[in-house]
Amino acid sequence: QVQLVQSGAEVRKPGASVKVSCKASGYSFTGYYIHWVRQAPGQGLEWMGWIDPNSGDSRYSQKFQGRLTMTKDTSVSTAYMELSRLRSDDTAIYYCARVTDFVVAPLTTRTFDPWGQGTLVTVSS
């Protein structure tokens, strides 16, 4: 079945960087965009950006410009999200999610389905 499995929890000090992985299985990795979404403790969902695993093209939320890098390694069907210059308010669960299109004529609508299990990143001195 289609599955995204993320790397384990991380603890970092302020100013450091973290790299979270998202390993895909059950489908052609290069055929579907991957998005990253984060959720601070007790808060809602915040979209961070996407990567095209085929071309490597990516786009980020302006909020994270200059600190966020998304990459991929097609040889291991894995997408990566690296956030630098971490602050305490970056403490959150980070999710990857695959784009799945559904056709409801005349629309082709894009959804996030499935999601990875999430990776808790704690930023604390």
Added chain:
Amino acid sequence: DIQMTQSPSSLSASVGDRVTITCRASQNVRKYLNWYQQKPGKAPQLLMYAATSLKSGVPSRFSGSGSGTDFTLTISSLQPEDFATYYCQQSYSSPRTFGQGTKVEIK
């Protein structure tokens, strides 16, 4: 960016109740509206897409309506497994913004 606003932010309901959650977009998103369910400690899961279409395997007590800027998610008869937080998301334009969530709690 398109802003998505859900109401209420939380609600208390009993098993068997009919529950309605509203989502409003800051501009016309046609029917490019998805709903997700998130249970505590779990990742969000897709419930509905294109405002009114149920994902395969989702119980038929869930239904959606609306287009343009105003949407609703209805649970016709709340079950114990439905206590969760629900998020709307527009897929009309990037960034694919979410509502702030509606937490459905047990009364």
